[in-house]
Each structure stands twice: as C-alpha cells, then as structure tokens.
Amino acid sequence: MIRTAIVGYGNLGRGAECAVVNSADMELYGVFTRRDPSTLKTLTGCPVYSMDHILDHKDNIDVLIICGGSATDLPVQTPALARHFNVIDSFDTHARIPEHFANVDAAAREGGKCAVISVGWDPGMFSLNRLYAEAVLPNGKDYTFWGKGVSQGHSDAIRRVEGVEDARQYTIPVDAALEAVRSGSCPELSARQKHLRECFVVAKEGADKARIENEIKTMPNYFADYDTTVHFITKEELMRDHAGIPHGGFVIRTGKTGLNGENSHVIEYSLKLDSNPEFTSSVLCAYARAAARLNSEGAVGCKTVLDIAPAYLSPCSGEELRKRLV
C-alpha cells in the first residue's frame, strides 16, 4: 500500500481524498492544513494534522499530494516539502514552469526524493498529448482549445467589478475554429477566433447593469480580446444552474507524412469533465503512485509527466498491462 497524504483542503484536496480512497493500492494517511485542524471536517473522516508538524510524520508517508494554488502556495510549498517527501503538485503557471522545476529539482535531489510538478490536465494530460503528437507528426501544427468550462480566474475578475455580487464565466471554443483546425488547413487563429466568453452575472441591487456589462467587455487581458456575452441573472439562478465546475478542452494536431507531405493526418484528444478539480486530482493521484514507485526504485529529482513511463501510473503489473491494454 502506498501511504498518501494530502496538503491543503480546498476543492482539489477534497478531490484527491476521493481519488486516493478509491485506489485499491493506496492508503489515505490524512490531510495537512494551515488552518486549525479541529475546525476541519473531511469527507471521509480521515485524520487532519497541522502543517506545522508535518515533518514529524515523515516516516509514515510515501507521497504527498500538494493541493495548494499556483500563485503563492506551490512556489514555496513544493520545494520546501520536496526536501523531505516524494511530492506531486499541479503548478499551472505555464510561463514559470522552468523556474519552479529548477527549484523543486534542487530540493528533491538534496533530500533524495522524487517530485512531479505540473500534473493535471493542462498542464498534464494535454502536455502529454502535445508531445506525443509532435513526436509522431513533426511536420505539423498543434492547437489547444479550452472549454466549455468555468474559468475561475475570469469569474474572479468579474466579481471585482463594482456592483457585481457574484459571477460565473464560461470559456467556450469556437466550433468554426475547431473545424478549420481539423480540416488540416493549419489556420492562424487569434484569441477572438478560438474562444468565446460567456458571463453569468448577479448584480447588486440598484447597480448600473449597462456600466457593468461595458466594464466586463472592455476589461484588458481578460475580455477585451474576445467576443464576450453577459447575462444578468438572479442569485438563485446562479446557484441552481451554475453551481458545478465543469471544464475540458481539445488538443488537436494535424500533420503531413510522405516524401513530400502527400498525406494528411489528424490526432485529436479531448476531455469533457463534470468536475475540473476532481479530474485534476485523479491525475494527481495516478502520478502520486508513479512518484512513490519511482523513488522506491532509486529515482530522485524533479520530473514532469513527460519524464514518466506510462506504466508507472497503473497499479497493474507490466505483464497484465501487455495482455490487456497493449
């Protein structure tokens, strides 16, 4: 049994808790929190410990799933913990991955531990698919589309507009862009051509809706470069119709083969997820298994999903996998 613990107990931590207890070869040791442990009630009733004393549990834990945020938690937590534990995180600030990798790698090597960063679906499963597709069809071009799904960052941005009580923003891939990509024509697509943004907004009583709509649609970086629609709804409608956290997306690569590129091919990978955090934490759980196994074989340092042979993700033997899945 792989003794697994969770650091941080938000949506991702709860998802990881479910994924670990549903894995026959993994055992949930407990949850570590920065809050007062006595105030935290877990879904499964598993033990809750204070982060302050996590090093005392070092010998009882094979791997830590770190479920903090990429902005401020993970850049600090992952290197600090990788010195003492095998760790997994879902660091998703794409531009800062090289820097995070270097920090975590140094710490993990110092401690003789194995760390896997940027695990989830993007980065994560989508990264894998970009790599496999590019390696197989080097003469080609790939495209990533996101959605339909809730963007937490864009929802938060709307909530900061004056007069907004609550909001939910969906990122939606444009069908015509998907079709153009699948056709193999390798189009150049602007941000506006690839994705739509649909916003459901609860306005405070008496707020100027026209101003709110205009402020959203013209917000730089978040909305100005997109075709954005704004729907005003009631708090009850938001709770009833938009409580879920669905997401998903597409990685599509088209490419040519033959001596002179005579033949075209389309590789497409897509996800349609009811719960973004539960799916992400399921990927974290599979890579936690891999990290524990790799370290038990002597592997140390930081890795990404690109560095890990697929068989390490499965609890089944190589023999069984060859028989059943190859």
Added chain:
Amino acid sequence: MIRTAIVGYGNLGRGAECAVVNSADMELYGVFTRRDPSTLKTLTGCPVYSMDHILDHKDNIDVLIICGGSATDLPVQTPALARHFNVIDSFDTHARIPEHFANVDAAAREGGKCAVISVGWDPGMFSLNRLYAEAVLPNGKDYTFWGKGVSQGHSDAIRRVEGVEDARQYTIPVDAALEAVRSGSCPELSARQKHLRECFVVAKEGADKARIENEIKTMPNYFADYDTTVHFITKEELMRDHAGIPHGGFVIRTGKTGLNGENSHVIEYSLKLDSNPEFTSSVLCAYARAAARLNSEGAVGCKTVLDIAPAYLSPCSGEELRKRLV
C-alpha cells in the same frame, strides 16, 4: 545523428523511409531486403542491402526499424535481430503479444540491446491512451472503435471468394454506438452494434454476383457478425475511388469520480489518417529514436510503448519541452 536502417520494403518500409529522412536527428543508413537488392528501387535512392549480410553492418547502425508482417515475419525476425541490434517492430497480433514480448526480451537481453515491440497506432498510440485513461479514471470503462478505414485482412478475405477479382473493405464505426459511449452510459455493445462493414467488389466477368454477395455476408469471423453492405464496381472505379489506405479510430473512456461517483468524465482520443502505413511508420520512427537513446543510457531488453517515458520520443531537450509543451 541516430543511424537508422529499415528491414523490409513494403508500404510500411517506404513509410519509414520517408519518416526517417524527414527527421533532422536521424540518418537513413539503408534498406535491408530478402529480395535481390539490385531489383529494388527506393523512394529516396538510399542504399539497399541483402538481409543475408545484415550482421556485417552491425557497427554502423544504431537502430533497425523492422517492417515485416505480424503473421510470419516478425515472430522470427524480431527476436533474431534483437540479439544484435536495437530494434522496433509493429507486431499487432494482440493475443500473441505476451509470447512475442518474452521471445524478444530474452534475445535483446542476451545481446545487450533495447527492443520496442507493438509500435504503431493500435497497438501503440491507442494502447497508451487506454492505459492513461484507465489510470486516471479507474472507475470507468473504455471502448475502442476502428475506422473509417481499409482493413487489409477483410479485403484479402473477400479476394479469396470465388469470382472476385479485387476488393476493398471499409470498417466503419456506428455513430449511434459512439454517441452512446460518449454519454457515459457504459453500454454493452456487440460487434454488430459497434462497426459496419462496407465492401467494394470487382467481380470477374460472368461471375454470379448474388452468390458472391451472400458468401461475403455469411463469412464466419470476418462478416457474419456484422451488418455488411456489398457494392459491385468496376476495376476502374476501384482504382480511382479506393486506391488510398486511410484508417483511424477512437479510444473513449468514461468514468466517475467523487466519493460516490457523483461526477462523470469523458476522455476521447481519435485518429483520422490518410495513410495507415505512413502514420504507423511515423510512430515507429519516433520509438526508434527512443530505443537508440535508451540503449545508449544502458537500457536493455524488450519494452512496449507503456514502458517508455514520452520525452524519449522527441529530439528536443527536456528543458525545451518543459518550456514549450508542458
């Protein structure tokens, strides 16, 4: 530069030739054939050698791409060559993969070489996707669909019917089955419910078409368990409209997460290929790179795609991959 040679020069061998010359980090050493080398003209004009003398070239070759057939060539060739070379093959008789693996593994270990078997898209890219999806969503079910594409085996079976001059058979996934699978309902699907078989047949002059059609539709294993349509066409129409070798398919897994399976997810991978042999050989070429690199790092024995970290398939450095693709 990875010095690569090709064994066998049919459709797959020609595809491998194109893939290798289009890879900046690989060099095409030549083609080995059982035919008289002087009778064989390659697409690129690369050297052609006799299989009889292949061992004389041992020190000049980093990896061999073996492009023989699974029925009789590969079970003999791959173990024999794995004793002396790093090798890749596309062995695709699913039921015999464990046996082939054992034979090749023993030979490769004896010779200190690295072999990768069952490389292509199914087995190959589809195997990878079955594994990743199962590891991430253990509480679920996966489905593989093939087509629309030409099945060589089924086309050959039709050609053996008396009165048939030539034929092409397309395997076509049933749309309703794909939709049922994507819905997450985990349907039990019979062979007939999953795939249609469409046959284009050129009858010999004076042949009894009704008898031919009946013999095809009732042929055990190949057609009797499917809804099969038979179209009689002229030789000219066959050449004009059915000269290509397209194929493709889908691997779809649906699964549930959450403490009690509250949330559903769909993972879908699909291929749409203009040329089955050229795509297959492009996958072979990427894994040839991996085999050569793995062996240069000391890896020996037989592997499948499940045992190889994705980064080995790419000519780019880990640093570049993390920056660009993760």
